[in-house]
Amino acid sequence: MKAGTILMDDLFGDLAGLGIKKPQSEDIFKEDEQEAAVRPGVQSPIEKKEKVFNEADYIFDKNMECPVCGRSFKTKKVRAGKARFLGTDSDLRPLHEGVDTVKYDAVVCLHCGYASLERVFTNVTAKQAKEIRDQIGYNFKGMTNSIGAYTYEEAIQRYKLALLCCVIRKMKISERAYVCLKLGWLYRGWKSTLSESDADYAKKKKECDDNEKSFITKAYEGFKIALAKESMPICGMDQYTFSYLMADLARQNKDYDNAQKFIYEIISSRSVSAKVKEKARMLNERIKQEKDEQSS
Numbered sequence: 001m002k003a004g005t006i007l008m009d010d011l012f013g014d015l016a017g018l019g020i021k022k023p024q025s026e027d028i029f030k031e032d033e034q035e036a037a038v039r040p041g042v043q044s045p046i047e048k049k050e051k052v053f054n055e056a057d058y059i060f061d062k063n064m065e066c067p068v069c070g071r072s073f074k075t076k077k078v079r080a081g082k083a084r085f086l087g088t089d090s091d092l093r094p095l096h097e098g099v100d101t102v103k104y105d106a107v108v109c110l111h112c113g114y115a116s117l118e119r120v121f122t123n124v125t126a127k128q129a130k131e132i133r134d135q136i137g138y139n140f141k142g143m144t145n146s147i148g149a150y151t152y153e154e155a156i157q158r159y160k161l162a163l164l165c166c167v168i169r170k171m172k173i174s175e176r177a178y179v180c181l182k183l184g185w186l187y188r189g190w191k192s193t194l195s196e197s198d199a200d201y202a203k204k205k206k207e208c209d210d211n212e213k214s215f216i217t218k219a220y221e222g223f224k225i226a227l228a229k230e231s232m233p234i235c236g237m238d239q240y241t242f243s244y245l246m247a248d249l250a251r252q253n254k255d256y257d258n259a260q261k262f263i264y265e266i267i268s269s270r271s272v273s274a275k276v277k278e279k280a281r282m283l284n285e286r287i288k289q290e291k292d293e294q295s296s
Contacts, residue, residue, distance in 0.1 A: 012164055014157065018113060019141035020164070028167050028176050029222050053098030055149035058082045066109035067124040068132045073110040074145045077118075090283065091216070091248040092241075093185040100189045102182055103155035106162045113140035115161035117179065119236070120171075128169040135168050136161075152190035159183050177222025178235045181249075184215035213252075220249040240266050240276060247283060256291040260284065 012023060061074040083096035094101055108115040113136040114124075124132075146154055163179045191208035194201055223234070223246060232239050243262045250259035266272055266280040 012160060015160055015164065017141075018143065018157075018161075019139040020113065020136055020161075021139060023135075023164070023167065028163060028180070028218070029173050029225055030167075031170070031173070055099045058096075058099040059104065059149060061145065064107060064109075064121075066112060066114055067122050068114040068129045069109060069112040069137065071109070071111045075107045076104055076145070076150060078104050089185075089188070090286075091181070091185075091252065092245055093188065099149075100186075102185050102189065103150045103152070105182065106155070106158040106179075108143060108158045108161055110143045110145060111140075112137040113143075113161060115158060115165050117162060117175075117182075120175065124169070131168050132165060136165070152186055152193070156183065156186050156190075159186065172226065172230060173222050174226035174230055174234045177219045177226060180215045180222060181219035184212045184219060187212035187215065216249060216252050220246075220253050220255075223249065240269065240272050244276075244280060244283070247280070247287070251283070251287050251290065254290075254294065256287055256294070259287045263287065 011028070012020070059076045059078055062077045063072060064075055065072050078096075078099060078101045083099045083101060086095040086097055088094055105117050106115060107118050107121050112133065114129075114132045150158070159179060159182060163176065163183070166176045166179055187208045191205060191212070194204055194208070198204070223242075226234055227242075227246070232242065234242050237245065243265045247259045247262035247266075250256070250262060263280050263284045267277055267284070272280075
């Protein structure tokens with residue numbers, strides 16, 4: 001099964017080709033008993049230019065050492081300052097000229113299969129490392145460092161490994177939700193590259209749409225749990241950045257009342273800049289419009 005096929009009924013099924021056994025439970029937000037106390041994002045209207053970009057020109061191979069197996073490997077990273085920042089989608093997905101930077105944030109050890117977002121890649125305890133070795137490493141068939149840029153299928157597979165490792169490591173719910181959010185972004189990015197001239201365009205577009213919606217919903221569900229249990233900052237986001245993100249995720253899930261509550265937190269605060277408040281007001285107008293359309 002390719003990484004791009006519908007997956008929410010079998011979340012980690014397409015990792016079987018790597019030798020990874022399907023976990024007993026695919027509830028990615030389930031916590032140990034001892035520890036426990038729609039609408040897709042809208043593409044930014046960026047006009048296509050005649051200039052042809054080669055994504056491989058924006059990346060390089062970075063040497064890494066795995067904290068689980070201790071072996072060295074290479075992963076692809078985006079060259080700092082190389083890609084021109086164009087802005088973000090409404091749910092903060094970053095947009096750059098010539099490269100989808102989201103593809104390159106999930107790091108995978110090519111030897112043992114340990115995977116994580118780069119900022120928390122080295123934060124592994126001895127117990128977590130053992131669990132990764134037991135549940136992934138012993139059966140992992142290995143991966144190769146691709147030549148050139150990652151395809152969306154390759155990037156999605158890497159992120160799914162990172163999500164599985166999040167669950168195995170019993171990481172914060174917010175970290176799991178953040179990986180789901182980025183998976184939603186990847187399917188959105190993949191969809192933007194599809195050509196209507198392809199024979200299976202309609203099928204692929206529907207798969208991307210369905211998967212994007214599913215992962216955006218997963219992200220929203222996870223972040224709601226995290227909001228009740230975790231303190232700020234969450235995944236590096238301060239209170240108001242997080243509230244803005246939650247407002248848009250709520251909008252995409254047609255949870256308009258909560259979307260407006262998150263927006264109000266920003267607009268009513270005296271410590272938020274005028275620029276951020278204006279951005280929140282614009283999102284609020286969009287929420288109101290969609291809410292009215294749904295009720296009419």
